[in-house]
Amino acid sequence: MPFVVIPDTPSVLITVTDETLHEVAHGMGTIETTVAPGIYRIEQRFAGAVSSRFVEVGEDARTERLALPRIAAPEPVERTVTAQAAHREAALRWSRKSTHRRGEPSLMVLLRTLRRGWRLDPYALEVTAADGGAVDGGEDGWQVDPQQGWAAWSGRVQPGGYRLRRRGPAGDGLPLAQALWVSRGWSTLVFVSSGPHGPQPQHATVEMTPLGTGWSPADETLSLAREAAFSGLRQGLDLTSDQQLFPMLDSERIDPFLGIVGAHAMLLDHRPDLRRVDELVRRLAPHVPGHPDVAALRTLLEGPSAQVASPPMLAASCRLLIRADGTDPGVIKDGSPAEQAAEHLVGRGVWTTWLEEERRPVSADRGGPGTWGAGEHTSGSRPPVADAASRVQAYVREIADLTGKPVDEVLRDVSRDELCRRTGLPHKPVERAIEQLRKAEAEPEPGPGREPREPERAPE
Structure with missing residues (x-):
């Protein structure tokens, strides 16, 4: 009998098995197949959520429509269990207006609580330049609404590499930095969830929009595809639909960073189609010249590239650069922030995250307990990063x-x-x-x- 399964959004991985647990269909998005009458199990995997149901196929054709699984997301996307109107309004406003200085923001960080009642530490995050110097103006540079559970920073910064880090040590006491990149003509939007133990930048979602347009919740399907893509990278699964990726790069809805994530997702296949990946990267390159993540992908497809001085945003991109630099020294510029990140890379989600050597706990007479800076190692604190x-x-x-x-x-x-x-x-x-x-x-x-x-x- 004809059997059709239609998910609520194209970026859903569908698996259909029969009563003997034998797989009869598998794929991204809508499934069209034929099956014998019987009981079938439909499993859908989307953005870290897995749900399943049993259906009976009789003597007639059957079409099964699936509701979107209940997912949590750092981005305030509709139809997720963590969507909040106040957070959407904050994203809309501060992605178009700066909280720090003037001008259309080219970088925005929105920290928000996913559950009511969880404590928000509004100034826990800091935006710094590539050399580690703060560019966010401290607490005065942030807008905060503790009642609604969000804190936002946005501002106009020069194109190039930046860092996102905690103002103080993380819960494990590590001075960690996370790579950011701003491209000319684009705004980089970073959505960070705040959990029961504080900010979780390792689970962030990143989006790029043309400068001045800001964040838009209008294209809900594309936002859901973005969440699925990041979840796929965390799980090591390709959960990105080519039906959305390639048309997007030729339309007004382009998000170059989603294209970068999609390219890495395609590489997760045990036999990736490098021709398709190369086509995707070639379409991306003109939109974001100099982007370190694109440079990393090019080392895999075209061989060594020019020296890369800024760490790429994705850890998968950083590993590509390290591999290329090992065989062709100079791919990573000597003495650069990219080299520092590569030497002290830590496994923390999908983002390039590293231990900062220059940040040390300082003694009480230089800022008090819990203050972090460039001081010497003090008794009882974590020793310097191993060379x-x-x-x-x-x-x-x-x-x-x-x-x-x-x-x-x-x-x-x-x-x-x-x-x-x-x-x-x-x-x-x-x-x-x-x-x-x-x-x-x-x-x-x-x-x-x-x-x-x-x-x-x-x-x-």
């Missing part, structure tokens, strides 16, 4: 211990490119580690009157 080169050295020494080989022999057997690949680091710290290891191995053995050199310990 990336020392991590590589520890890795090589561990191989030497396990194989019973001298360190210099391990260095002959394992090339620099291979060490970059295994450690997930760019070429600079790996080369630094190799040089230090060879220098240490060349030191003369302890003789009379010499103290033996204490072996290095691997960082915890």
Whole structure:
């Protein structure tokens, strides 16, 4: 019998199984197939939510329409369980008007609580330049409505790389920074949810709109597709509909960052269609020249690109750059913020997030407890970030211990490119580690009157 399943939005992954749990249909969006009469299970996966139902197919054709699963979203999208009118109004207003200085905002950050009753820390987030200096004007630069549960920052900034971070340490005490990028002629809109333990930038949603147009909830289907795309990256699944991606890039509704996310989603396939990915990236490139995420995708499709100085927004893009830099040094510019991020990258959601070396807890006489800045390490606080080169050295020494080989022999057997690949680091710290290891191995053995050199310990 003809059997049609129609989801509420195209970016839904549908799976149909029969009563023996055998899969009879699978795909994104509407499913059209034929089945024998019987009981079937329909599962839909969308933006982290999974729902299922059983249906009976008899002697007649059947069409089943599915309601949208109940999902939570950082962006105040209609038909999600976290949609709030006050938050939509804040997004509409502050994506078009600056809270800090004057001019049409090219960057907006909206922090909002997803449940009534959860405490909002309105000044928990900070927007900084690539060098770590704040650009948001401190608390005076933010607009806050504690009753409605939102805090917003928006302003006109120069195109380039920026950071989003907490003003104080996160709950785990780590000085973390998250990459942002602003393109000429575009506004970057960042939606951050505030959970029971404070802001959750690792679960943020990012959107790009033409400068001056601001956020718009009118295209609900596209907003839902965006939520599905980010959820897919978090789960390692391609949940982005090509039916929406490619037409979008040729229309007035273009969102270049959704295209970037879609390209990475297509790469999640076990046998990705690189021709289609290349077509998508080529369509994106003219809209956002210089975007580090596009540069990262190009290293996969076209080989090494020009030096990248700013960290890309997506962790998947950062890993592409690290891989390319390991085989072709210079893809990541030496001494740049991109190199700093690559050396101290941490796994925290889909975003490029790293430990900032320059931010340290300072003593009470330099700002009081809980203040973070460029001070020295203090007693009882977290020690400085482990140097990336020392991590590589520890890795090589561990191989030497396990194989019973001298360190210099391990260095002959394992090339620099291979060490970059295994450690997930760019070429600079790996080369630094190799040089230090060879220098240490060349030191003369302890003789009379010499103290033996204490072996290095691997960082915890």
